[in-house]
Amino acid sequence: MVKVIARDRVDTLGEGLFWDARCDQLLWTDILGKRINRLTPATGAVESWQTPDVTGWIIGCEGGGYVAGIGRSVARVTLDPFAVEALADIPDQPESNRVNDAAADAHGRLWLGTMPFSCDVPTGAFHHFDGTAITQASGPYTIPNGPAIDPEGRFLLHTDSAMGVIFRYPLEDGRLGERTPFVTFEDDWGSPDGMTFDAEGHLWVACWGASCVTRFSPAGEPVRRIELPASQVSNCVFGGARLDRMYVTSAADGVDEEHGGALFEIDPGVRGVPAFLYRG
Template sequence: MKPDVAVPARAELGEGPTWDPASGRLIWVDILSSRVHTYEPDSGRRTVMATGQHVGAAKPRAGGGLVVNLRDGIGLYGPDGAFSWLLRDPVPGRRGNDAAVAPDGALWAGTMRYDEATGGGSLTRVAGDGTATPLPGPVSVSNGTGWSPDGHLMYYVDSPTRRIDVFDFDGQGVHDRRPFAVIDDGDGFPDGLTVDAEGGVWVALWDGAAVRRYDPDGTLSLVVELPVRRPTACAFGGPDLTDLYVTSARVGLSRPHPLSGALLVLPGTGRGMPGTAFAG
């Protein structure tokens, strides 16, 4: 199983691939270049939009446009491109990181400190009206978040823990946090994740040059080696949601692979679940 190159970008810190079925395109970001990218597999058409500040994630909105997890909070782009703040909460030395939309349409938005200080990040549920509810407990580098096919479980990565954790999910809140899978020293750090239609959890391994799939019981079932040292996140896309897209990064590498920073794709790898648009 070898990846193809979907977009030969040279992203500093590519992240957050998300399939938008309404437009038939993949949305992803380059965090440190403050850009939101889109890619249409059928036509090959690409767009790039500057956000003006570091952007950790961009997700479709139910009424059109995008919700973005920015350095200083949660922003909204309308269908016409007009920008407004939904939740502005600037904290010196902190930025938005990965984010995901829950089955109820709320955005679970993560943050981290630029210096990656322990306990300096957060994970917050942001409702469509901007109401914010933080996840209890310390967070350092908030990353991948996803939900089981039945919506009863939420998976979550705080990268320095080297774990994927799982919570019980009641439709809005979470409880009973416990380890789901542990990444051994030397295998990289868990980063962004996605859940497939069978309940398998796929995770990109920063500094691990691979994507892994874990069965619903936490058993490691597949390892896909990649040419890039720092894959950052993965998501299923395409009309039938069978192609796995993987973002990657060049940042911090003295000798990056020529494909570092590219958007990669593993065609026909599995089958994803339809996503939910942000309710705001």
Template sequence: MNKIECVCAVGAQLGEGPLWSAKDQAVWFVDIKGRQIHRFDTRGGALTSWQAPEEVGFIVKATGDRWIAGLKSGLHAFTPDTGKFTLIARVDSDRPKNRLNDGYVDAAGRLWFGSMDNEESQPTGSLYRFDARGLQRCDENYVITNGPTTSPDGRTLYHVDTLQRVIYAFDLNDGEIGNRRVFARIEKSGAYPDGPATDSAGCVWIGLFGGWAVQRYSPGGELLQTIDMPVANCTKVTFGGSDLRTLYITTAWKGLSKEQLATQPLAGGLFSTRVDTAGVSPNEVRYDG
């Protein structure tokens, strides 16, 4: 049994995108619907928060000790010292009901992220790549996107179609993706795959929204492990600590009734547990702007 601890009872409406920062020994994450960026100091337990001007889908590091946030309107440079957001590139400006959701940086410094219908009903979402070549739509026709993440060797990219309850795998070659196929389907009743992350063994971890758990899949798509959680909506994991074996898990209270919230007082908190296999250190976006 894995011991689960709520390390920060932040009460995020839609906590998402945890990111380990070794430099400050902190977990950064967002509350999409609360329009907040959070930084949890794992050494002393302090929580620092910034208000975003729009719904914020993710926060990632960039070279030069910089940050990039995915807001509803597009990619923005974020400066923690001032709390300022500066537009880099608009995304889906022709689809005003869309917002950005979840992002990831591969080993080559390319930023991958998704857009989605904020009303969660129309397949207007896409998978994007942002690098020195600019912004590129790489796949589309998603209602709710999540991820992506890549295998440790950088040859496979995983992306989640949440409403279809499927995780896709793509071949990845020099920033180009192809050969989309089903990696795994979520069979657990009432559970929807949320954010993915990979560990150093190439296994894929999936947060289950409505599933009371996170799950670990082998590189071949076999379910290896389920970690039961005390809250229903588990969104994504990141690996932290000096050995990258502390698993941090974001959660959400979005969609829960008052009665359900009463039985899940820690919903929306940041949780942690120890795991046997280390994760992979996060990468930085190679961005010259």
């Protein structure tokens, strides 16, 4: 069953999902709409805050509050009351670039992508933030997406959606090891976008352009596909008190669909794992 979360707006480009187990709430962003959204499943309430620039993602901090990718920087965010405090600018970014997606690893470091607004030139890259400095870890890329850290913190997966390849990197003392292809998408699979691991070590990927999320085995083989009533499916995350629900974002930009830009809730049939938090 696919449930469309009731609210008074849709996302121009929904992304950056984070399930906050500390308060049983879902947070996500509307990148082009410059918003942070919050769902409280227990009541069905959806709240939204306007941000000062495009906002790619939001992740919980170990000490409370959140960090978010806003514009071409990483910022600390509080929601009650709403406030934004810049922490660090991403170096060497042209004005034609913006933040995209990100994840924290088991040691509380951030891994984040930048990309061009135009989505058609390789001026983006994949970056690392340890709380003091942001450094480029890999690139160049056109649309760096994901990323996802395996539940034991041993390796990182991310993709360049424009290339249609999900890459795998060993995580070695805060550095990326040698890059290898993990999944190469076939033409009718769409483009790999946001992704997350389940408790069985399988990878779930939002398939942009293919109206679905797909589950891949630890060997990189597709084993399940859940259809959604929107073509531009952008990200997915496990949520709920038992981490047995999945929330999926989508985008309204460039399409005229009844549910384009909606937030969906589905039953994935498996549980997720708790998200890592930023330690800075």
